[in-house]
Amino acid sequence: LVPGPDMLTKHLPVTFSLVWTIVLANIITVGICFLLLNRLAALTAVPGHLLVPVILVLVFIGSYTANSSYADILVTIIFGAVGYFMVLAGWPRAPLVLGLVLGKIAENYLYISVARYEAAWLARPVVLVLLAIAIGVICYPAFQAWRARARGRAHA
Known part of the structure; x- marks a missing residue:
């Protein structure tokens, strides 16, 4: 059984069996967690x-x-x-994790875009808006620091 669209067309009973198994397992897990709630809460004191x-x-x-x-x-x-x-x-660790997880995916789709549209994809409106947002996010802290220095000189 290969994950994909064929699961819903050729193997629908197996797919539904998997879904209902997950639902049943979650219900059983919730019941067990409620029964062991006090003992599990005690783990926070370790x-x-x-x-x-x-x-x-x-x-x-x-x-x-x-x-x-x-x-x-x-x-x-x-x-x-x-x-x-x-x-x-x-330093925050989340950007590193996001970069490691999403980097390969982003690289793959960048390759597809370049192969399909060559350099023309850079002139598309969505790309220009996202590029402007990225530049703004990168430059905003520097702008704030510059403005704070300018205000400091004005008050001095």
């Missing part, structure tokens, strides 16, 4: 020095078992260190 090693072990087990590769553990360590140093430097 000190960090006990919880962090357990989470790290689970992270490394998960990264290894995904492809049975020690290189994945090395990648996990590298990105963990990058994230840790980003926290120390006060």
Whole structure:
């Protein structure tokens, strides 16, 4: 069974079985969570020095078992260190994650646009509006700093 449009045309009963299985699993999970609510809430009181090693072990087990590769553990360590140093430097980590996740997709669609429209896609109205917004977002902090300096000189 290959995911895609054929799931809804050729394999509709199997698709509905999968959907109903997920619905049933979620209902059962909600019931179990309500039964164990107090015990699960007690996990928030576990000190960090006990919880962090357990989470790290689970992270490394998960990264290894995904492809049975020690290189994945090395990648996990590298990105963990990058994230840790980003926290120390006060840098947000979300843009890095978004760039890593969406970068390949954006590159693929950029290639498709260039192959289909060549350079003409740059003159399309939607592209121009998005480009103007991007330039504005990038330049706005510099403009604010310039304006603050100008006001500081005017008051001095």
